Amino acid sequence: MKTLSDAFEHTLKDIYYAEKALIKALPKVHDAVTGKKLKDTIAEHLEETKGQVKTLEQVFKSIGKTASGEKCDAIEGLIKETDGIIEEASGVARNAALIAAAQAVEHYEIARYGTLREWAKVLGHDEAHDLLSGILDQEKAANSKLTNLAVSTVNQE
Template sequence: MTTDSMDELFVEGLQELYYAEQQLVDALETLADQTDDEAASQGFSEHRDETREQIERLEQVFEQIGEEAQTKQEQVIDALIDEHEQFAQENDGDVLDRYNMGVGQKTEHYEIAAYGNLTSLAQKTGHDDVADTLAETLREEQDALEEVTEASEQFDQEEVAG
């Protein structure tokens, strides 16, 4: 991948994130359906709905910068989804529930890094309004990470207690 400018890097990052968010809508649906733990399942469902709103927000960002909303394949997300599919075929019950929570944490960390990077690039390329929009989504992703982490810790405490 050859990129000639920060503007191009920013657009490519948006395209990758747009792809990732679209893939995560379906992945979150799967996680919600597969997870027996009620709190975690509900959290995945709520974040799926929030992710749909984030996709719309990204479409607005593309419009604001005068670019067509396009996706660019993001191998990290594809690998996380593939890894999850393989694990889920071979496991179930509490083990799958806990694994799903871990996958949720991994994807949130990815999204936090991606949105943080793009927020910074938006500022550096003079897109201050876009940076504010991306920062809003960044805060939502940080909140989602906190929620899935709390659900994981609660799940772990219940498992240890017996």
């Protein structure tokens, strides 16, 4: 990478890979958690993530590129950590630990989307900026929902 445009495209491929990896990983998390609210939250976020992949494809199109992913070591590590929780945790600790793992993913995504949005603005990619802002708002809302669920219910158990 030598230019901001190169960094933008690389990071866009990174988050595209990450979102597609999450589509594969979230059903396992859904199966591992207990409680209707938490199961519903994970299921809703899976559907939202599928929509985000489609939105990212629009972002690629808006900058004249074909949507493609590049392996994202960060998301691979976060998924591996989540798999470890599923294998090792039990009882009430499992839900709490899986919410924490999900929030680690959300924080990663918030950082990536915030950066991408600002780079899109600087690079004059107005449509990409708007689309990425929408995804960023969704990720922040998902994180807030997880926090509220943890504080109001799961951590109390």
